[in-house]
Amino acid sequence: ETGVTQSPTHLIKTRGQQVTLRCSSQSGHNTVSWYQQALGQGPQFIFQYYREEENGRGNFPPRFSGLQFPNYSSELNVNALELDDSALYLCASSDLGGNTIYFGEGSWLTVV
Amino acid sequence: DAKTTQPPSMDCAEGRAANLPCNHSTISGNEYVYWYRQIHSQGPQYIIHGLKNNETNEMASLIITEDRKSSTLILPHATLRDTAVYYCIVRVFRQWASNTGKLIFGQGTTLQVKP
Numbered sequence: 001e002t003g004v005t006q007s008p009t010h011l012i013k014t015r016g017q018q019v020t021l022r023c024s025s026q027s028g029h030n031t032v033s034w035y036q037q038a039l040g041q042g043p044q045f046i047f048q049y050y051r052e053e054e055n056g057r058g059n060f061p062p063r064f065s066g067l068q069f070p071n072y073s074s075e076l077n078v079n080a081l082e083l084d085d086s087a088l089y090l091c092a093s094s095d096l097g098g099n100t101i102y103f104g105e106g107s108w109l110t111v112v
Numbered sequence: 113d114a115k116t117t118q119p120p121s122m123d124c125a126e127g128r129a130a131n132l133p134c135n136h137s138t139i140s141g142n143e144y145v146y147w148y149r150q151i152h153s154q155g156p157q158y159i160i161h162g163l164k165n166n167e168t169n170e171m172a173s174l175i176i177t178e179d180r181k182s183s184t185l186i187l188p189h190a191t192l193r194d195t196a197v198y199y200c201i202v203r204v205f206r207q208w209a210s211n212t213g214k215l216i217f218g219q220g221t222t223l224q225v226k227p
Contacts, residue, residue, distance in 0.1 A: 042217030103155035
């Protein structure tokens, strides 16, 4: 039990639609990062948020965007969904020093 | 790209020690070795991390060679619930800058614990 919670756990969307995934970070953690994990692959870093601003990003297009709220919770938004966006989306939280990064259980997104 | 190399799969008998190797020959002086595991369809679980000294916690032990170019994660008494993909990751510890939440995952080692 890491204290990082994500919702929804599973969802199905149609190509071209938009999706919002939510994450509550572990108590005391002010940095939230998001990962995408395709089937059979390791997680890939999308971006991270600190103090409500994006301050690090992986190799993902701008249609992947996010928000962080004053209580450190976060959202991942994906616009214009493509079939290849089907994956497990993981949220992780840490303090800014990044001592240890804890993951949630993820949200399974299927794009049809 | 991941800076670590791990065998793709390993088997271990239940109750025996599982020794999972990892090569990280290009590790920098300020990079730590982290281990996570991922049980099927769940989020990665933090196991342990270390710099150069051996580390032990309630889950596992981490042995890092003196030259820091390789390490071994030891699960002292493997159970069926330890069947998972184990990831060895190197990263800068406590970097007060962007991408502190960034971990670069490789393919990991699939550990199968057998009865």
